[in-house]
Amino acid sequence: VVGIAVLLLFSQTGLFSRGFYEMGLIAQSSMFPMLVFDKDGVGIMLAFILKFFPFIGIAVLSLLLTTLNDYEEQAAMLGANWWQRFRYVLLPMMLPSIMFSSILVFAYAFGSFEVPFLLGSTSPKALALLAYQEYTSVDLNTRPEAMAIANIITLIMVAVVILAYLRLNSMNRRAAVEHAKA
Numbered sequence: 001v002v003g004i005a006v007l008l009l010f011s012q013t014g015l016f017s018r019g020f021y022e023m024g025l026i027a028q029s030s031m032f033p034m035l036v037f038d039k040d041g042v043g044i045m046l047a048f049i050l051k052f053f054p055f056i057g058i059a060v061l062s063l064l065l066t067t068l069n070d071y072e073e074q075a076a077m078l079g080a081n082w083w084q085r086f087r088y089v090l091l092p093m094m095l096p097s098i099m100f101s102s103i104l105v106f107a108y109a110f111g112s113f114e115v116p117f118l119l120g121s122t123s124p125k126a127l128a129l130l131a132y133q134e135y136t137s138v139d140l141n142t143r144p145e146a147m148a149i150a151n152i153i154t155l156i157m158v159a160v161v162i163l164a165y166l167r168l169n170s171m172n173r174r175a176a177v178e179h180a181k182a
């Protein structure tokens with residue numbers, strides 16, 4: 001749904017292009033920047049941002065609504081301005097939640113093929129899309145290549161997720177030790 005929405009909104013014949021044309025900001029719809037089907041993948045990035053921003057936002061919001069208000073109020077009573085409260089209180093406490101949800105988002109986005117399939121350029125192809133196209137090809141000799149690509153995607157995702165998790169865990173342990181010393 002998000003992929004189709006990005007296609008209908010940000011393509012050169014989309015809603016924003018037509019709106020800019022009607023307002024006189026561009027002379028023709030082809031002057032609208034190519035955000036979909038471009039080689040840089042701007043449309044794909046827009047779709048993933050629109051798709052996953054609420055997921056990360058909910059993870060952070062649940063943290064903000066539970067315990068962070070107490071710490072922020074204490075910092076305000078001790079004389080911290082809004083920037084100091086954000087930088088020294090809120091951000092360090094939100095960072096683990098942001099990072100853990102970002103790991104999940106990365107794992108899903110890296111293996112996703114539907115958004116690059118709808119919005120990506122024909123070359124270069126995303127790995128997941130390449131695996132899908134090789135697997136569904138009429139030539140059955142390409143299936144082993146598709147399976148190899150799928151296994152490479154899985155290995156990369158598992159390695160990145162494990163490394164990121166271990167790094168975040170060590171950061172949390174260091175922060176807990178420093179907090180206990182204080």
